[in-house]
Ligand SMILES: Nc1ncnc2c1ncn2[C@@H]1O[C@H](COP(=O)(O)OP(=O)(O)OP(=O)(O)O)[C@@H](O)[C@H]1O
């Protein structure tokens with residue numbers, strides 16, 4: 562039994578002109594505990610829509626979704642909300658951090674809902690996690706006083722502080738320079754490994770995508786497993802150091818479905834966080 566099992570999942574929304582937009586047309590996805598999956602695809606292909614469905618923030622029109630053996634679509638809204646808070650950590654595309662709360666208070670938010678000792682330890686846990694993302698010296702700063710990349714790292718610390726079994730990250734490195742981006746990915750991977758969590762990352766950056774064990778493209782409302790095209794003779798490895806590629810028309814990666822690198826076992830590069838902190 563997989564941790565996550567989505568089968569035939571569709572999502573259709575009505576448009577103002579009375580027509581329907583078929584965003585997802587039958588997504589199948591199996592994710593095991595400890596898996597690292599990335600999803601690439603052109604803008605508007607439905608990646609965030611899919612992540613919201615996986616995180617139970619939205620409901621599909623059709624299909625099935627089992628989470629740890631539980632039929633999520635059969636649950637009441639309150640049970641879904643409880644399961645969501647228990648299992649998932651989100652890094653949203655638009656950070657969604659609270660502007661009127663400090664960095665520390667933002668990261669404490671998920672722990673306010675903890676029903677165990679983590680509630681009482683929330684200051685220390687939040688401060689430790691901010692330290693791990695290189696913001697240990699900015700606990701009392703407000704988001705408006707911080708750069709976009711620093712706000713992104715608050716969002717990442719908030720995602721990880723409850724040690725979720727499923728980490729859902731929508732463009733987690735979108736606002737970061739390449740070094741900090743790789744360091745943040747290293748941290749997400751390290752925390753996921755520590756607790757055998759699944760890590761699902763949406764990205765436009767092929768270097769970030771290639772860190773995953775499985776890479777999917779989302780196009781025409783369907784997930785395509787890029788690794789299925791893996792063919793050592795026929796598919797060239799992208800030149801190292803090349804500009805991170807944007808997915809091309811149809812949600813494919815420019816140059817065809819290239820062979821993608823095996824998952825990397827790199828530890829997070831804390832130096833990259835420090836570098837930025839020291840520069841301030
Ligand atoms: N509630 C909604 N009502 C109408 N259209 C919607 C709704 N939600 C999403 N869409 C549309 O569905 C499509 C998929 O949106 P989504 O945000 O999932 O794309 P995405 O792949 O995450 O794009 P990006 O890479 O730009 O973030 C878009 O065309 C979007 O405009």
Ligand SMILES: [Mg+2]
Pocket residue numbers: 608609610654731
């Ligand atoms: Mg999106």
